[in-house]
Amino acid sequence: MSIANTHDLPADLRAIQLETEGHARDYGLDFYETIFEVLDYDEISEIAAFGGFPTRYPHWRFGMEYQQLSKGYRYGLQKIYEMVINNDPCYAYLLRCNQLVDQKLVMAHVYGHNDFFKNNIWFSQTNRKMMDETANHGTRIRSYMERFGEDAVESFIDSCLSLENLIDVYSPHIKRREPVDRYDFQEGEEADPQTSKFQSKAYMDGFINPPSVLKEAQLQQEAERQKAKPSAFPEQPERDVLLFLLEHAPLKTWQHDVLAIIREEAYYFAPQGQTKIMNEGWASFWHSTIMTQKILHPSELLDYADHHSGTMATQPGRLNPYKLGIELLRDVEERWNKGQFGPEWEECDDYETKRRWDTQAGLGRKKIFEVRCIHNDVTFIDTFLTQDFCKRYQLFSFKHNDQNELYEIESREFKKIKERLLFNLTNFGQPIIRVRDGNYRNRGELYLGQEHFGVDLRLDYAQDTIRHLHRLWTRPVHLETTVDGRPTLLSFDGTDHSIRPLGGVSHDAEPKDRRRA
Amino acid sequence: MRKIDRDANRFKQIVRGKIKSDLRKYITHGELIGKTGGEFVSIPLPQIEIPEFRYGDKNRGGVGQGPGDVGTPIGRSGEGESGPGAGEAPGQHILEVELTMDDLAQILGEELALPRIEPKGRANIIEEKDKYTGIRQAGPESLRHFKRTYKKALKRQIASSQYNPRDPLVIPIREDKLYRSWNPITSPQFNAVVLYLMDVSGSMTDDQKEIVRTEAFWIDTWLKSQYDGVTTRYIIHDAVAREVDEHTFYHTRESGGTRISSAYNLANKIIEESHSPMDWNIYVLHFSDGDNWGEDNRQCIGLLRDQLLPKCNLFGYGQVESPYGSGEFYRELEEAFEAVPNMALSEIRNKEGIYESIKEFLGRGR
Numbered sequence: 082m083s084i085a086n087t088h089d090l091p092a093d094l095r096a097i098q099l100e101t102e103g104h105a106r107d108y109g110l111d112f113y114e115t116i117f118e119v120l121d122y123d124e125i126s127e128i129a130a131f132g133g134f135p136t137r138y139p140h141w142r143f144g145m146e147y148q149q150l151s152k153g154y155r156y157g158l159q160k161i162y163e164m165v166i167n168n169d170p171c172y173a174y175l176l177r178c179n180q181l182v183d184q185k186l187v188m189a190h191v192y193g194h195n196d197f198f199k200n201n202i203w204f205s206q207t208n209r210k211m212m213d214e215t216a217n218h219g220t221r222i223r224s225y226m227e228r229f230g231e232d233a234v235e236s237f238i239d240s241c242l243s244l245e246n247l248i249d250v251y252s253p254h255i256k257r258r259e260p261v262d263r264y265d266f267q268e269g270e271e272a273d274p275q276t277s278k279f280q281s282k283a284y285m286d287g288f289i290n291p292p293s294v295l296k297e298a299q300l301q302q303e304a305e306r307q308k309a310k311p312s313a314f315p316e317q318p319e320r321d322v323l324l325f326l327l328e329h330a331p332l333k334t335w336q337h338d339v340l341a342i343i344r345e346e347a348y349y350f351a352p353q354g355q356t357k358i359m360n361e362g363w364a365s366f367w368h369s370t371i372m373t374q375k376i377l378h379p380s381e382l383l384d385y386a387d388h389h390s391g392t393m394a395t396q397p398g399r400l401n402p403y404k405l406g407i408e409l410l411r412d413v414e415e416r417w418n419k420g421q422f423g424p425e426w427e428e429c430d431d432y433e434t435k436r437r438w439d440t441q442a443g444l445g446r447k448k449i450f451e452v453r454c455i456h457n458d459v460t461f462i463d464t465f466l467t468q469d470f471c472k473r474y475q476l477f478s479f480k481h482n483d484q485n486e487l488y489e490i491e492s493r494e495f496k497k498i499k500e501r502l503l504f505n506l507t508n509f510g511q512p513i514i515r516v517r518d519g520n521y522r523n524r525g526e527l528y529l530g531q532e533h534f535g536v537d538l539r540l541d542y543a544q545d546t547i548r549h550l551h552r553l554w555t556r557p558v559h560l561e562t563t564v565d566g567r568p569t570l571l572s573f574d575g576t577d578h579s580i581r582p583l584g585g586v587s588h589d590a591e592p593k594d595r596r597r598a
Numbered sequence: 599m600r601k602i603d604r605d606a607n608r609f610k611q612i613v614r615g616k617i618k619s620d621l622r623k624y625i626t627h628g629e630l631i632g633k634t635g636g637e638f639v640s641i642p643l644p645q646i647e648i649p650e651f652r653y654g655d656k657n658r659g660g661v662g663q664g665p666g667d668v669g670t671p672i673g674r675s676g677e678g679e680s681g682p683g684a685g686e687a688p689g690q691h692i693l694e695v696e697l698t699m700d701d702l703a704q705i706l707g708e709e710l711a712l713p714r715i716e717p718k719g720r721a722n723i724i725e726e727k728d729k730y731t732g733i734r735q736a737g738p739e740s741l742r743h744f745k746r747t748y749k750k751a752l753k754r755q756i757a758s759s760q761y762n763p764r765d766p767l768v769i770p771i772r773e774d775k776l777y778r779s780w781n782p783i784t785s786p787q788f789n790a791v792v793l794y795l796m797d798v799s800g801s802m803t804d805d806q807k808e809i810v811r812t813e814a815f816w817i818d819t820w821l822k823s824q825y826d827g828v829t830t831r832y833i834i835h836d837a838v839a840r841e842v843d844e845h846t847f848y849h850t851r852e853s854g855g856t857r858i859s860s861a862y863n864l865a866n867k868i869i870e871e872s873h874s875p876m877d878w879n880i881y882v883l884h885f886s887d888g889d890n891w892g893e894d895n896r897q898c899i900g901l902l903r904d905q906l907l908p909k910c911n912l913f914g915y916g917q918v919e920s921p922y923g924s925g926e927f928y929r930e931l932e933e934a935f936e937a938v939p940n941m942a943l944s945e946i947r948n949k950e951g952i953y954e955s956i957k958e959f960l961g962r963g964r
Contacts, residue, residue, distance in 0.1 A: 127602040136601070141612050142648065144605030152696075235608070242648045395663045404663070479672055480659030487671040491659060502661045512651050536653045545649035560651075 090117055094175070097185055097376070104375045105192040109450065110367065112195035113209075114170035117188065119177050125161050126150040128174060132350070133166045134215040138222035138342070139231075140238055163187040167198040167353070169209035182381035183388060189371040193364030196453075201359070203352040203457050206253035211349055218342045225335045237336055240549040241343040246511050247322035248344065250351045258317070261328045318515035318530065323347070325516045330553045340553070354509045355457045362406015363453050365392065369407070400476075400502075408474060413452060413465050414445035458506045466502070468495040478502075504534065512538060514560070526557040533563040540564070540571075540580070547573045613695050614705060616646060621709045625816060625956070626949045638696045646695075703823030706816060710956060713963030715824040717788035717879055718911055728780040737777025746776040790825040790879040790911075792818065793868065795861045797886035799836040800853040806918040810885045811848055813916065813952050817883065820960055825879065831868060835861035837891070841868065858890045858927065859897040866905045875909040882906055883914040883959070888925025895927065899934045907940060914942045914959040940964055 090098060098117060105112065120128070130147035131137040153159040162183065165173040173191040175184055198204050208214050226234045249257075281289040319325045323344040327337060353360065369389060377385055395401045416422055420440030429435055452461065470476075471493075478501040480491040491497065504510070513532040521528035527550065531538065543560065550573075551558045557574040561583065568583040617624065662672060697705075706712065733743060751770035755761040761768070794814055796802070822828045832847035833839055839860040842850065865882055873880060890898070906913055917928040928945055935941050944958040945951070 127600060130602060130605075139601070139604055139608070141605055141609040144602060144607065144609035145646070147602045147606055148609065148695075239648060243650050246650055400661050400663055474663055475665060476661055476663055477666065477668075478659060478661050481655045481657065482671075483656055485671075486655075488659075488673045490662075490666050490668050490670045490672060492668060498661055501659050505660050510653070512653060514651055531651070536657045539652050539654035542649040542652050546651050549649070 090119065093181065094119065094184055097181070098188055100376055101185065101188045101192060101371060104371050105189070105196070105367065108367070108370065109446075110192055110196040111200060112171065112192055113168075113199055115173055115191060115195055116170050117173050117175055117191075119175045121177050122154055122161075123151065125164065125174055125176055126154065129161050129164055133164055133172075134212060136216040136219050138215075138219045138238070139226065140235065140242075142242070163190060165191045165194045166212065167204060167207060167209070167349075168212045169199075171195045171198065172212065180384060182377075182384045185376055185381075186368050186372055186385060186388060189368035189376070190364045192371075193367035194360060196367075197356070197360050197363045200454050201352070201356060201457075202254075202455055203355050207349050207352060208345075214349075215346070218346070221338060221342065225339065229335060234335070234339065237339055237552075238343065240552045241323075241340050243546050243549040244323060244326075244553075245343060245347045246509070247514055248347050248351065249320035249324075250348075250355060250508070252321055252324075253348060314519045315516055318517050320513070320515050322514065322516055322529070325519065326553050329519055331555055332553065336553075352457075355459075358402040358406040358409075358458045358506075359453065359456060359461050360406070361403045362408075362410050365403050365407040366410050366449075405474075409461070409465055409470065410449050410452070412467075412470055414449050416445070417448035418443055418445035420444070459503060462499070462502055462506060466499055471495050471498050504536075512536075517561070521559060524556070526559065527554045529558070529560045531560065531562040537564055538562050543571055544573065544578050547571060547578075551575060612646070613697075614701070617697070617702075618705055618709050621705065622953050625812065625953050638698060639702055699819060700823060703819050706820055706956075707823070710953075710960070712820065712957075712960050715821075715879075715911075715963055717790075717825065718964075727783050727785065729783045730778045730780045732779040732781060733776050734779040735776065737779060741778040743776045743778055747774050750774040750776060787826040788879060789827040789829070789877070790821055790881060791829045791831065791869075791873045792821060792881040792883065793831050793833060793865050794847065795833045795835065795839075795865060795882065795884040795886075796847065797836070797856055797858070797861075797889075798834045798850050798852045799856045799887075799889070800851075801887050801889055801920045801922045802851075802918070803920060806885075806887065806920055807848055809918050809946055809949060809952060810916075812949070813885075813946070813955060814883070816952075816956050817881075817959060820956075821881065829873075833861050833864055833868075835864075839864040856886070856890050857894050858884075858886065859894050859901055862898055862901040862906060866901065866909075869906075869909055880910045881912050881914070882910050883912075883916070885916045885918055886925070886927060887920040887922070888917040888927035889920075889922070890925060890927045890930075895930045898927075899930065902931075902935070902941075907935075907938065910940055912940050912942060912959070912962065912964045914944070916955055916959070917943075917945045919945070919947045 094117065098115075102115070126147055128135055129150055130143045132143075137143060150159075150161070154161075160176075162176060162179070163173065165171065171191075171194075173187075173195075175187055179187070198207075222234065222238070278290050278295065315325060323340065326332070327340055327344065332340065372385060372389075393401065393404045393407070395404055419438055420426070420442035421435075421438050426435075426438065429438075452465070456464065476498050477493045478491045478498045479488050480501075481487075482489045491501075507513075514529050515532070516527065517530045518526075518528035520526070529550075543562070547558050547560055557572060560571045562569055562571060564580070570579075570581045570583050572579045572581065666672065707714075730741075733746065747770050748768060751768050751774040752761065754771075754774060755768060794810075796807075796810055818828070818830065830844070832842050832844055834842055834847055834850055834852075835856075835858065836852045837855045837857045837860065841864065861884065869875070869880060902913065915928070915931060917924060924945070928943060931941075931943055939962070942959045942962060944955040946955045
């Protein structure tokens with residue numbers, strides 16, 4: 082008995098869905114119920130602009146996305162083939178004007194994604210009822226807009242979105258600390274220092290409770306309290322800046338809720354960024370397997386080949402996650418099928434032996450299913466990218482040449498390639514920033530620090546972002562970063578920006594290349 | 599209304615606000631022009647991105663795929679996602695927004711506080727249009743009004759008890775059929791002609807021409823929003839004047855002396871021949887570096903006073919400062935015509951001056 086929801090799908094597509102789903106299950110994919118909806122391009126653009134959800138909170142950037150998508154389609158620059166939502170049941174959208182062979186391909190692809198959403202560990206903490214949740218978010222924000230004004234709420238959302246990437250993607254999986262409630266006050270703060278005093282008549286007091294002993298007890302209590310008190314605030318530098326703001330920033334109730342909504346959605350979308358290569362690779366692996374082995378009709382072969390290769394195409398100097406993902410998965414499958422792993426393989430340095438290496442291990446399929454469970458892009462690349470692979474697929478690393486403002490090929494060395502790739506994947510290629518002090522200079526100022534790995538921040542953006550941070554924190558905000566190899570402090574006190582080399586003199590700064598994008 | 603329409607409208611509003619607050623910058627950088635395509639102008643809007651902590655280009659790198667030796671350039675920084683590869687947020691490129699010319703004119707008007715132009719004279723150019731406003735009994739089948747025909751047939755059948763609700767068959771006969779009909783609607787139409795005159799003598803460089811071009815674009819935009827039809831004509835002159843097309847107008851460079859009166863004579867001739875002041879609203883806009891041949895000035899002033907000014911809605915003279923300095927002509931005009939309502943003079947020192955100059959020309963509501 083199929084679990085497929087075939088409501089509203091035309092008969093021909095329903096038949097394809099049932100067939101594709103059957104094959105997917107036979108291959109061992111394990112997925113949520115999938116609901117396909119057929120949409121016009123205009124509708125699919127709308128949903129894509131909303132990040133896949135038909136209902137989002139109102140915000141201008143969705144309108145901007147929509148205009149770009151529909152314009153891009155009108156001019157023939159781009160076309161959305163498929164969209165699939167991590168949700169239970171899983172929603173997927175098909176473009177009405179697609180050929181049947183495309184619908185097949187998309188469906189097979191969707192089952193790959195669906196399986197990945199359900200089984201990959203990094204998705205395990207995401208809300209599987211996000212469809213409903215985003216609708217609730219929309220309702221809440223709409224009601225705030227009615228009560229507090231569209232402009233006020235929208236511009237607050239702008240500020241929150243500017244900080245959207247300051248989350249700790251691992252925190253859903255590791256409990257780093259107890260949650261703090263901003264209404265929790267330290268108990269016993271004002272405890273009676275005299276509790277250790279014995280009862281006595283007044284004239285005996287000086288003897289029964291000698292002042293020196295009392296004083297000592299008091300000092301001891303004081304010392305204990307000092308010890309119990311956290312020495313810093315926050316105790317550990319806080320990666321989840323949004324959480325810190327939720328806990329400690331002086332936000333109004335509606336602002337608190339809006340920020341919480343933005344944060345929740347950021348965490349929901351984070352795993353898709355963490356597993357872009359794997360997720361697309363996995364889905365492509367399965368659409369190509371199911372299509373070519375099962376459901377492709379000979380008459381559709383050319384169209385399929387055309388569209389598949391369109392998806393896999395790489396432009397010079399650009400890395401296509403679909404291509405990298407599928408090839409790396411195929412490579413892993415092949416290596417484990419031939420037993421090309423383990424200490425013996427690693428130690429062997431004879432080229433010819435390695436080339437013919439085949440122990441008939443046949444573990445490939447099992448291995449890639451394991452990989453899809455436990456890896457994200459960083460660990461996937463770190464574990465499975467080989468020198469051989471880089472050579473076969475002509476990978477290279479490139480870097481920015483500051484003299485002529487060009488990106489140039491830097492190296493074809495395995496080590497360098499891997500390093501660059503991992504750098505760009507770590508934290509989605511975004512800087513890592515933590516709250517170091519929430520009470521800087523004992524004046525309630527916010528002090529953030531960037532972990533610097535040799536790439537500077539874009540300063541004009543950083544300053545604008547600090548401005549948004551200030552809006553939430555309401556006290557001066559500082560960011561310690563590195564500019565041209567020198568530790569530098571960017572500050573905003575509510576009216577003026579300053580850029581100050583740490584340990585140097587302050588000077589006012591207006592970002593120079595504000596207009597450059 | 600779909601949900602996305604709300605957001606799209608909101609975005610448009612923001613864009614309009616953005617353009618409004620940055621209009622001076624757009625005008626002086628000439629960023630809008632050269633990008634016109636039909637009814638739309640596209641405007642680059644880099645700052646509509648929501649800022650975030652993000653890496654700059656410096657020391658930045660990534661991984662790509664394909665052939666090429668070490669050192670081969672693969673893309674320019676800032677030019678879209680020239681590689682930074684997987685894991686990157688999608689396309690952070692400069693946003694280009696399209697505005698209709700009407701929108702743009704409206705923004706310009708609001709921002710420069712331009713008064714609406716009262717077209718002068720009779721609106722004696724009458725335009726005729728057909729509008730489908732009526733219904734009649736006869737007509738071609740393509741204009742048959744289906745709904746009315748059906749209703750009429752239904753009424754007739756019910757009245758003559760031919761209608762059976764169990765078998766709701768309605769068959770219109772010839773008498774039932776109704777057709778749309780049209781009436782000619784006449785509307786007055788105000789037309790304008792803009793004559794651009796430019797000095798192309800050796801002292802006008804490309805920078806000066808760029809200023810003229812930018813300014814002409816904005817003036818056109820405004821005038822087009824005010825009149826039903828705008829015709830533009832171009833005259834270049836050094837010691838002699840001739841009428842040219844737009845491209846030639848901006849790309850010709852002559853050497854030799856300057857005799858402004860030649861251009862005024864030609865403009866006057868064009869007006870007399872084909873743009874009778876009775877039927878047309880006439881704009882003459884002249885740009886020069888003001889370095890006229892001395893004895894010619896008196897002739898120019900005479901031509902203006904007796905011929906051009908009485909015919910024009912507005913005569914505008916913009917003196918563009920050239921590397922060789924600025925001539926006397928501006929001052930001559932200033933002295934000769936004190937407080938003439940349909941004459942606007944402006945000195946444009948550099949690109950920054952365009953904004954004020956447009957205001958000077960169009961701020962009179964003529």
